[in-house]
Amino acid sequence: MRHIARKRFGQHFLTDTAIIDAIVDAIAPQAQQALVEIGPGLGALTLPLLARLPESSRPLTVVELDRDLAARMRQRAHITVVESDVLKVDFAALAAERGQKLRVVGNLPYNISSPILFHLLGCADQVQDQHFMLQKEVVDRMAAEPSTKDYGRLSVMLQWRYEVEHLFDVPPEAFDPPPRVDSAIVRMQPKREPPQLDLALLQELVATAFSQRRKLLRHTLGRWLEARAWGGSFDLQRRAEEVPVAEYVALAQSL
């Protein structure tokens, strides 16, 4: 039966086979890896991914919220279906079940892309890498360098933990129905030796710093540090966007 795309689940199904091939090439799945796909939909990525794996090592886990689509996936061999909101999935438990780090992939529902990225940030230790299709504007922010217009909270909160790589752009015509925005593929690899820090504290610090992008940091972060009676040295005569990720990390570690 034909599936009618559900807007509330951010359903835009990939149809361009050249783009699908390029994504699967970028993922380059290998035998025995623990692949987890978020939002398999009608299987545009799922089936080509499976086709690349030898018969003996095919188990692929998919997480799908749409009951009808989950039921379709269940009819396929070699696929374990988790019918759930991805934000409720315990990825650390999935990795423990598989006894190895996960390779997480997906053409994500754009309406909840940031919550998904932050949910996965909490279990980056259990992840080998992530390949996602997202709004191009979001990928630009994730991968942005300091002193550019796209550099902000998302850049800092992801780059301290992952190597973030913007792979290629995808036009709306590659989907059915087409989204209103351009899309892009991003690769995220957790750093092998990430800095040790309090994630909630870094989050608060970075949110405070970027709360008023145009102002100098002494008006925002300066006050926040003062309230903590912090006595270290940090150049507050800059704007939040001028501060490299490593400096935010060092500041969070010193608090």
Ligand SMILES: C[S@@+](CC[C@H](N)C(=O)[O-])C[C@H]1O[C@@H](n2cnc3c(N)ncnc32)[C@H](O)[C@@H]1O
């Ligand atoms: C952009 S579509 C991608 C579908 C398919 N992978 C493709 O590329 O054609 C997003 C998929 O995520 C599913 N989805 C939406 N919200 C979800 C959630 N909270 N948890 C899990 N899956 C979700 C949708 O039902 C849909 O299948």
